[in-house]
Amino acid sequence: xxxxxxxxxxxxxxxxxxxxxxxxxxxxxxxxxxxxxxxxxxxxxxxxxxxxxxxxxxxxxxxxxxxxxxxxxxxxxxxxxxxxxxxxxxxxxxxxxxxxxxxxxxxxxxxxxxxxxxxxxxxxxxxxxxxxxxxxxxxx
Numbered sequence: 001x002x003x004x005x006x007x008x009x010x011x012x013x014x015x016x017x018x019x020x021x022x023x024x025x026x027x028x029x030x031x032x033x034x035x036x037x038x039x040x041x042x043x044x045x046x047x048x049x050x051x052x053x054x055x056x057x058x059x060x061x062x063x064x065x066x067x068x069x070x071x072x073x074x075x076x077x078x079x080x081x082x083x084x085x086x087x088x089x090x091x092x093x094x095x096x097x098x099x100x101x102x103x104x105x106x107x108x109x110x111x112x113x114x115x116x117x118x119x120x121x122x123x124x125x126x127x128x129x130x131x132x133x134x135x136x137x138x139x140x
Contacts, residue, residue: 012063012070019056047097078128085121
């Protein structure tokens with residue numbers, strides 16, 4: 001296995017562990033603020049937990065298969081999450097958890113809160129896109 005393949009595989013494992021941690025955080029009372037939100041900002045509902053579980057399962061499957069599966073994961077997953085973050089910032093509701101399609105949901109009005117709440121998807125998705133579209137080419 002060459003260095004590039006090993007690096008991409010290790011990054012895929014890191015994404016799997018990240019999603020295991022994200023799901024687990026919803027069950028760690030010491031990081032849940034008085035308002036019932038993780039770190040006072042994030043309230044992950046069932047749809048969000050399902051999304052993170054599926055993202056972790058996809059990362060796991062990619063990590064144990066081929067480099068092409070890993071690159072596909074980073075490209076598609078990264079693009080979907082990054083665009084979800086952009087939609088969340090622009091409209092106050094995201095699409096991956098289907099909130100933007102809920103007519104009864106009130107979008108987040110405050111732009112600072114929109115940025116904070118969507119920053120994880122922008123960062124996680126942006127880094128995944130960087131790995132899938134750029135980094136793998138630069139590793140000897």
